[in-house]
Amino acid sequence: MEKSANSSPAGNTILIVDDEFGILEVLEFILRDAGFTVVSALNGQEALKRLEETKPDLVIVDFMMPILGGDGVIRAIRSDDRLRDIPVILASALPEQVIRERCNGFNAFLRKPFKTERLLEEISKLLNRPSITPVRGTVG
């Protein structure tokens, strides 16, 4: 079985929240392969449940979701002593200026469709880690 040449960011858990299943699926794959433990949720309400169960090291959340959206999740995180320091990346199909009118409290914003490399760079930055962009054709 191949392993990535980069050191596994062992112990880092990322919570991903998006109502688009296709995005969750592939993002989970990418992040797991990069060595992260991934927890996922299809909407804000589910995300809050996951947050009760574990404290992730980073949250990637979509803005527009049924039941409870990204802004609700962020508000819940920032108003909880246990969770308030968790870095949050907010993603959306909406443009940044519209998002900023309706929401704050996130550490980074990515407009969909975003380059996967950019997402990985942001994750590295926010977790204070070396680049997690995997290298192809690596040693086992």
Add this chain to the structure above:
Amino acid sequence: MTVTLEEIDILSEFATRPQRLPDYRSEHEAMATLAMEMASNPRNMLQKLVETARELCKADSAGISLLTGDHFQWQALSGALASFPSATMPRDASPCGECINRNAPQLMHMPIRHFPLIPMEPRIVELLLIPFHDHGKPVGTIWIVAHNEERKFDREDERIVRSLAQFASAGWQLVKASEAAIESNRKKDEFIAVLSHELRNPISSMQMGLYTLAHMPLDEAKLQKSIARLERQTKTMARIVGDIGELSQLVHRKVSIERAQIDLRILLQEVLEEWRERLEESKLVVLAEMPDAPVVVLSDRIRLTQIFDNLLSNAIKFTDGGGMLLLNLEADDKSAVVQISDTGRGFDAGSIEDIFEPFVQTRTSGTSERGGLGLGLAISRQIVGLLGGTITAHSEGPGRGAAFTLVLPCG
């Protein structure tokens, strides 16, 4: 204590009252101004119109009442009654109702004696009403009022107001047409904006999928998985683009409709058979109720199947296993009614109209609608329209199931 209609009706006095000489010059000037106003600002025209009526007829007040449903609403006012808050009155309690019913000019003296709901102050002593229409349908009345006994309206006033009523009809149709065009444009702009927004999500997942192929070390199994995922996403996109194309064609009526005698019982049974496996998989209890006699409609088999497919697909999507799906067919000699209802997630009563709009996924609660843009019902509604029928949705509320009712004219 109200008096009879006959006692307030003084239309016959037109025959005996002296008719003043027409002032064609003033009339001509006023009409020319009105025409210009109509061209430049149709919405204000009704106001200008009542002001003109008041001037030319030397009335104390003038106004236009519009009929909405079974109520009249004052729309434009001039003179002493102008300071009145906009009044709404049930059709039967209004002199305007009488005017519309008889579809003829009305002249009334102290109408409050028969219509107690009209304003008491300032006194409405004489009231002349003329109906106006939109393509033959009564739209409202234009009326002038005298607040004292001195001013008595004559045939000349009736002629002028009738003329203005024609202006009102024309202006009204212009305003409606222009409002419809503006609304249509707004909807198109919104559609394009929402569409371009909605496509960002599927594209995002495809981009990440491509990233996995281009940049990640993948063993055979993972490679296959990535490729399979991309294929799924591409198919989804293809379906979305296909749906949009279809919706566009339907809206522009660029589709042909075949017509054949179809027994709906047989068609529905075929559809249920086609869906049997999927229904079993979804663990839904299916109940179908159909009459013994044939239910024949003159319609398009393929298009009807498309609608039923969409409704069944939604029912499965939004109803958890163990729930029920009911299919009910009824008919009388005029129309056939198919109702497909489920005991699933239902939707908010406020969304009843929205649910047929493109991209609306109001029943999404917990699980995202996979592989779709929410166009199914929009497409179904368009098709139903082309087939000469109607489709409506109903739900008692979230979690309380939903029912979709399709009505088709009997062939």
